[in-house]
Amino acid sequence: MKKHILVTGFCIALVIVVVWLAGSMPRHAVLTQELTVGEAKRTYRLVVPERLAQPAAIVFAFHGAGETPTSMAFYSELDRFAAADGLVVVYPPSAGQTWLIDADPAMNSDLQFFDLLKEELARRFDVTTNRVALIGMSDGGSFAQLVAAERSAQEAAVVSHSGVKRTTKSPDRRIPIMLVVGQEDRLLANMQSDAVQYRTEGHPTELIEVPKLDHTWATDRNPQIWEFLKRCLNSPGS
Secondary structure (H helix, E strand, O other), X not given: OOOOOOOOXXXXXXXXXXXXXXXXXXXXXXXXXXXXXXXXXXXXXXXXXXXOOOOOOEEEEEOOOOOOHHHHHHHHOHHHHHHHHOOEXXXXXXXXXXXXXXXXXXXXXXXXXXXXXXXXXXXXXXXXXXXXXXXXXXXXXXXXXXXXXHOOOOEEEEEEEOOOOOOOOOOOOOOOEXXXXXXXXXXXXXXXHHHHXXXXXXXXXXXXXEOOOOOOOOHHHHHHHHHHHHHHHOOOOO
């Protein structure tokens, strides 16, 4: 008999930093907040623009193994793009050094954390169906694909940067997918295979192979990645 993790939650604003960068970035708030999942407290980073787009939308950003929400915010520049377009970005942390990808979904505390956090933010910002996008780096990219496969009812798009598909399950409806990988990355062939599988299954899939890049984030592709996310979130089906 499967055991299910008991999930209870509440959010507390611990730190609020309002960024005032007139002329360089639209005003936005950077909040550090806390969520309780079972007996564990998880602190996450939330970026809220002063002027929210209507209808509202949320981008979930999953960091790589051994990284932090803050480090991902730095190299991905998602704060800047989201502030300009009025979208909310949330950076959840993994429970350990890596995301729980191979665990039984019914016992996966990282999936349970995502469920609870999405429910809380959707209620707070009045987010409607298909106005949620997922992006992740490396291990976080693999987790983003797991979330898309297990929780595909409301996701508008998935971006996996340097992260392979590690679940045999795929989304049960068509979801736009972007895979980004360096041509010097040892995972290149795996991600090429992932792209073929997604396309065969009917998912609109973009594969970006970055020359002279190994297993690191392609910062020069940040505008292209953000345009993909924004386009999918603003599509008629979102």
